[in-house]
Amino acid sequence: MFFPISGAHISPIYLVIVGFVIGILGGFFGVGGSFIAGPALRVVGLDWNFAVGTDLAHIVGKSVVAVRQHRAFGNVDLKLGLIMALGTIAGAEVGAQLIQILKRAGNVNLVVSIVSIAVYVSISTFMIWESRKTLRSKKPGAAAPPTAVSKKHDPSSFGHVTRSIQRLNIPPLIKLPSSGVTISLWIILLVAFVGGLFSGFLGGGAGYIRMPSMVYVLGIPTHLAVGTDLFEIIISASYGTFSHAIKGNVDILIALVMHTGAAIGAQIGAISTQYFAGPKIRLAFVPLPLIGAAIVIYTLMTGHKL
């Protein structure tokens, strides 16, 4: 199939399958999936700039589907998502500026690669330690599929640190009834800002950082963190899509075709979360940042940007 905007010839079946796989991951883990979509579009010959912009557009649609499904299960905290969107956009802008500074210094690729490998591996190592410890602790609700009530009592071996963060009395304090958490606005904005910073710095939506941060720093139950992260992704990815589209980096036809697969995948992913307890979702999340790290290592060693 010919896509006139980017001038690319890509099989629509390939795009639908890629969209489907990313849809499942997104619906289940609350991530955008750009670490797979970007390389998958590059492999079939789409220019890097189009791969980044088009992926963002597809993420908007996939997240809309997943959020509607998660909302039906009560897994979306709209108030938290809206606050986080502000911090994320600010962070993304600062991250993009940092990239420009490093570009001028002439060592952008090496710095970004090393930082991203360190971040990805740290997240995976920490999450595998925490989720396995929680599952072994046999705390109530650690392994059993969640009910509407137990979703708000998501056990974590890192819970004592999370509670200390929640007790920090820096006004204004924000009450989040959907998540069952009261926390300082500044901590929410800081978490979102850091997520946005990595998004602008490393590319993609940085859901691999934001989703774990929401669980471990803010104390949001895993199911709500997944749904809320997706809601926040709709806003930040829309902003990114608009920004890339005016620079001529979005082939919306490719995104629309990919999304026909993602629409089904995202629903399957979102529904599947209902059958897993929070620590199990967190344990299953571990390979995602490692895939991201493997792609960066491959790029560093071969010089080919996937």
Added chain:
Amino acid sequence: MKKETAKTLRAFLIELAIYAVLVVGYFFLVLHFLGEGLQRLEQHHRYSYAGLAILLMIGQAVLLQNVTTFLLRLIRGRTE
């Protein structure tokens, strides 16, 4: 329980088959004709293109989700 799972799986596979046919029709009837207009817009009116791109994406998301929900309800209703 096993019977219920088999029923859900069968309904899902039927849904997937119908969905695939609808999507192929959609590729050729809608996206094929949208291509030229969108390309012109992308070349000459970038801001309008950017806005329309987001609207199209959200519109398709809502439409496809409603279609899949409707299909699943219809198929489950028939198989029960």
